[in-house]
Amino acid sequence: MASLSLKSVSKVLNGNPIIQNFSIDIHDGEFIVVVGPSGCGKSTLLRIIAGLEEVTQGEIRINNQISNHMSPKDRNVAMVFQNYALYPHMNVYNNIAYGLRMRKFAKQDIKQRVQKTAEMLQLDKLLDRQPRELSGGQRQRVAMGRAIIREPDLFLFDEPLSNLDAKLRVQMRLEIKKLQQNLNITSIYVTHDQVEAMTLADRIIVLNHGVIEQVGSPLEIYDKPASVFVASFIGSMSMNFLYGTVNKDKSTITVDNMQINMLSPYPDLTENQSVIVGIRPEHISLDAQGQEKMILKISQIETLGTDTLIYGYINNPAEILTVRVAGSIKPKIGESINIYFSPQHIHLFDAENKKAIARS
Secondary structure: OEEEEEEEEEEEEEEEEEEEEEEEEEOOEEEEEOOOOOOOOHHHHHHHHOOOOOOOEEEEOOOOOOOOOOOOOHEEEEEOOOOOOOOOOOOOOHHHHHHHHHHOHHHHHHHHHHHHHHHHOOOOOOOOOHHHHHHHHHHHHHHHHHHHOOOOOEEEOOOOOOOOOHHHHHHHHHHHHHHHHHHHHEEEEEEHHHHHHHOOOOOEEEEOOOOOEEEEEEHHHOOOOOOOOHHOOOOOOOOOOEEEEEOOOOOOEEEEEEEEEEOOOOOOOOOOOOEEEEEOOOOOOEEOOOOOOOEEEEEEEOOOOOOEEEEHHHHOOOEEEEEEOOOOOOOOOEEEEEEEEEHOEEEEOOOOOOEEEEOO
């Protein structure tokens, strides 16, 4: 196991900041998921940790040892890539064994470790096959086996499931989590898929244009998003946002000529302040929840089986709200329905800086 510490790490490429003032302390055995949209610097961050990219400034410590100028082979870090990076001319056995051979391990030792690793990943009956004869999930297991067999201090995963179909992604996600728990190896996993982030992570780092937006457990990130960006990125459906104005009493918000009552006071609100009201689709109901009703005109419906997604607007057709209801509910396009916000699940954000406004 290993601890990892990054202090004020920045990466500038051709004058463009890719990673900006990135600081985090990662503990032994922790599973960290870095999530964010394409181009936000996630993969660059992994390459910096692995030693494949140099930092422009800042400090990297692995096991409390400064590693900025340490070569990749000396960092004892194993990386699993999105495209598997298997040797096409080698069978499964030789792909897994390759790293040990390069380090001059004895043949018998290699054989024992390959067999143990293959059994762990259910590859023991596939050792003679070529990569072209394997499914996507099997190739990913081989790539993981090649990393595991080295007994690294750190696992780095660079979007390893993005090439797999939806069903296989779920299966491999469970296998990766179980494997990491069994091996207890400190792991950093990069993805743009917030479902992977929520289900795998001990802690999530939400990255936006190379800047940390928020760090926390999955539930902390979901329940208390620090910004509009985090709130919109984390959640199986993006949070709804409505622009409003704080009233004189500072305990209600006017949105689309409707009054929204705040469940608890926000001491920093000021009269006429412009705010963004956030509410997740699953926290909007068709039953009264102690709030004034809003009338939603339905513009689109998606039936998912157990759930139904209703899309509609209150006054402005360009401002679409998403409501998640039980699949047994059968609304119709063009119909107007009463909706209610769950007061305890309302989030407030400053309209100017898009940061969360704290409750008392």
